[in-house]
Amino acid sequence: MSQTKMITTKRVTSHEVAQQAGVSQSTVSRVFSRDTRLSKTTSERVMRVAGELGYKPNAIARSLSTQRTQIIGVVASYMTNPFFPVVLEAFTQRLHELGWRVLLFTAGKSNDVDVLLPDVLAYQVDGLIIVTATLSSQMTREVLQRGIPVVLFNRYAPGSGASAVSCANDEGGRMVADELVRAGHTRFAYITGRPDTSTNVDRQKGFLERLAELKVTDCLIEPGDFTYEAGFAAAQRLLTSSRPPDAIFCANDITALGALDAARKLKVSVPNELSVIGFDDIPMGQWAAYDLTTVRQPLEDMIEASIELLLERVENTDLASVLQFLPGTLVRRGSARLSP
Amino acid sequence: MSQTKMITTKRVTSHEVAQQAGVSQSTVSRVFSRDTRLSKTTSERVMRVAGELGYKPNAIARSLSTQRTQIIGVVASYMTNPFFPVVLEAFTQRLHELGWRVLLFTAGKSNDVDVLLPDVLAYQVDGLIIVTATLSSQMTREVLQRGIPVVLFNRYAPGSGASAVSCANDEGGRMVADELVRAGHTRFAYITGRPDTSTNVDRQKGFLERLAELKVTDCLIEPGDFTYEAGFAAAQRLLTSSRPPDAIFCANDITALGALDAARKLKVSVPNELSVIGFDDIPMGQWAAYDLTTVRQPLEDMIEASIELLLERVENTDLASVLQFLPGTLVRRGSARLSP
DNA sequence: GAGTTTGTTGCAAGCGTATGCACAAACTAT
DNA sequence: ATAGTTTGTGCATACGCTTGCAACAAACTC
Numbered sequence: 001m002s003q004t005k006m007i008t009t010k011r012v013t014s015h016e017v018a019q020q021a022g023v024s025q026s027t028v029s030r031v032f033s034r035d036t037r038l039s040k041t042t043s044e045r046v047m048r049v050a051g052e053l054g055y056k057p058n059a060i061a062r063s064l065s066t067q068r069t070q071i072i073g074v075v076a077s078y079m080t081n082p083f084f085p086v087v088l089e090a091f092t093q094r095l096h097e098l099g100w101r102v103l104l105f106t107a108g109k110s111n112d113v114d115v116l117l118p119d120v121l122a123y124q125v126d127g128l129i130i131v132t133a134t135l136s137s138q139m140t141r142e143v144l145q146r147g148i149p150v151v152l153f154n155r156y157a158p159g160s161g162a163s164a165v166s167c168a169n170d171e172g173g174r175m176v177a178d179e180l181v182r183a184g185h186t187r188f189a190y191i192t193g194r195p196d197t198s199t200n201v202d203r204q205k206g207f208l209e210r211l212a213e214l215k216v217t218d219c220l221i222e223p224g225d226f227t228y229e230a231g232f233a234a235a236q237r238l239l240t241s242s243r244p245p246d247a248i249f250c251a252n253d254i255t256a257l258g259a260l261d262a263a264r265k266l267k268v269s270v271p272n273e274l275s276v277i278g279f280d281d282i283p284m285g286q287w288a289a290y291d292l293t294t295v296r297q298p299l300e301d302m303i304e305a306s307i308e309l310l311l312e313r314v315e316n317t318d319l320a321s322v323l324q325f326l327p328g329t330l331v332r333r334g335s336a337r338l339s340p
Numbered sequence: 341m342s343q344t345k346m347i348t349t350k351r352v353t354s355h356e357v358a359q360q361a362g363v364s365q366s367t368v369s370r371v372f373s374r375d376t377r378l379s380k381t382t383s384e385r386v387m388r389v390a391g392e393l394g395y396k397p398n399a400i401a402r403s404l405s406t407q408r409t410q411i412i413g414v415v416a417s418y419m420t421n422p423f424f425p426v427v428l429e430a431f432t433q434r435l436h437e438l439g440w441r442v443l444l445f446t447a448g449k450s451n452d453v454d455v456l457l458p459d460v461l462a463y464q465v466d467g468l469i470i471v472t473a474t475l476s477s478q479m480t481r482e483v484l485q486r487g488i489p490v491v492l493f494n495r496y497a498p499g500s501g502a503s504a505v506s507c508a509n510d511e512g513g514r515m516v517a518d519e520l521v522r523a524g525h526t527r528f529a530y531i532t533g534r535p536d537t538s539t540n541v542d543r544q545k546g547f548l549e550r551l552a553e554l555k556v557t558d559c560l561i562e563p564g565d566f567t568y569e570a571g572f573a574a575a576q577r578l579l580t581s582s583r584p585p586d587a588i589f590c591a592n593d594i595t596a597l598g599a600l601d602a603a604r605k606l607k608v609s610v611p612n613e614l615s616v617i618g619f620d621d622i623p624m625g626q627w628a629a630y631d632l633t634t635v636r637q638p639l640e641d642m643i644e645a646s647i648e649l650l651l652e653r654v655e656n657t658d659l660a661s662v663l664q665f666l667p668g669t670l671v672r673r674g675s676a677r678l679s680p
Numbered sequence: 681g682a683g684t685t686t687g688t689t690g691c692a693a694g695c696g697t698a699t700g701c702a703c704a705a706a707c708t709a710t
Numbered sequence: 711a712t713a714g715t716t717t718g719t720g721c722a723t724a725c726g727c728t729t730g731c732a733a734c735a736a737a738c739t740c
Binding site: 011054056057058059060061063064069071074077079080082084085086088089092093096097101102103104105106108111116118119121122123124142146228232257258260261262264265283284287288289290 | 351394396397398399400401403404409411414417419420422424425426428429432433436437441442443444445446448451456458459461462463464482486568572597598600601602604605623624627628629630
């Protein structure tokens, strides 16, 4: 069908460079793969000719030949939560610095992760980073069986065979409980994220466990889904109830911002009448309008760890999977009362 | 060096499927490229065997053979401005639906667009979408010379040979001027974005031109850079000056949010004492804390147009480049006074 | 029943690069 | 001078797939 005459396009290949430079194609190839045992003379001549012709090695052909694409697949979505774009940008940037390319996939309403995974695999990615959603265990198995290492970021699935890097979410939840109790709060609430995520489960678990240890039993659980809107609605429900809480821990920052705006709308004074604490430490938390107290995830370290874990396993497929939890730190700002 | 024994990994190729199914390799290939003239019998048998063996066509090999990678390169950065993540997600999603993959590149401090472009090219992308930053004209030329169509999103560079899709920014600026003047404002200000972007230039130009047409000459220009922090600082400077404006037009929404927070901090009542209007219509503008009046970019249409423009040119390299401007719409919310 | 058309499938030549092996030239050591 | 070593380059094949061309059997046509 599309038999358009390709008049202009003239891809320069290593053969042409070789011919112009009076060497063999293999020599050109060796020049570009920095093969040591090449005379400076030829090397330079080839480079010069290549430059003149505008030759760039064809990464696709190289991939086919080396059985390595130097491509990492990244699955990320929910870009309306500012946490993910920042993570994505950092990953892309860092991987690029290390000589890897990023093939981006976004899960969404129409396409589940499991649905788009075959496409990921078709492109022979050397490794896979999953920032949003989780793979079905069946899919994980299929991927790992092909010898493609997987790292889950900010989530984990023990026994799946996938490695994972996550914040120590339970510990974070405990820190928040400590902080709020120490500040003298008595009536607590937790606004959840999506209930099927390890992130939400652990934050909630740590929070409630620590509260129990401190002999606090008065904690409402209000359902949310990690969004601003859910946070707003949940906080509104809580604050207009017969016995409103004086401290709210939110499953993530964006939820907390929603909660803060609900408080503002209801003229509930923060932090005098109400403390709100989030989780993530997204840039917006620092904005004057919010000044959000939160648990900071050690993003840089988490990303660095993820990449290291992944690339190690790209090099050596036999390495066992690893779960890694990095500690968060409480960042005290204006949205939560301080202990006296 | 890395001569690890690949014990587990057994990539299934079309040859193996062919052998198992008792047909030739080409037949297997034809089955997977939906070649019509194949008997149902063989077709189904091949499919069944392929399923059993877990065969997926190797996209890399296919790319090499067809001279088409089905990969679109996307350059995007500044993920802290919520506008871009949303755009990126939409692009990725839509392109995936249409059977294309996205290779993501982020420009940044260390790597300019021009620096990472060679890498983009090495992977033989079939097309290029640039969401952030602009290419140097030299680079654009080099890309286009290779027959790789380029679409600039939300920015343009006339005469570069690259197509572009953008909001009618000047018209948007004019709409804002109209709205603010009609509401009875008299002392205006514009907080700029990065001055070297078409986006900023056009919004400013339209705004000022329309003000001039309406016989308004009193408009301060305060430098910004499309960030919250710059908006906050600029608004603070403006509002604490000897003769503060009563209406501020911001180069984009995130700047406007900063301006609103500055006003809040300085106890300047919005919209009574001050109107603020942004540009983009990011989701956060709807939040209760801001309720931002703004010019909405027709994102869906812009993305659809970009993709159409790009894919057209992937099919037919000879098509001339096109600049396309889609009209924005004023979204009236609470941050700007309404006309009486 | 010979000639023609139609529908299926196989053969084989690429696509652009990497790399083991062979070999010539230039040294080093006897 | 000879044998052994090092250094630099080319040859040829492989990577997994697509696709033009040809082969062939089956189904028609007259």
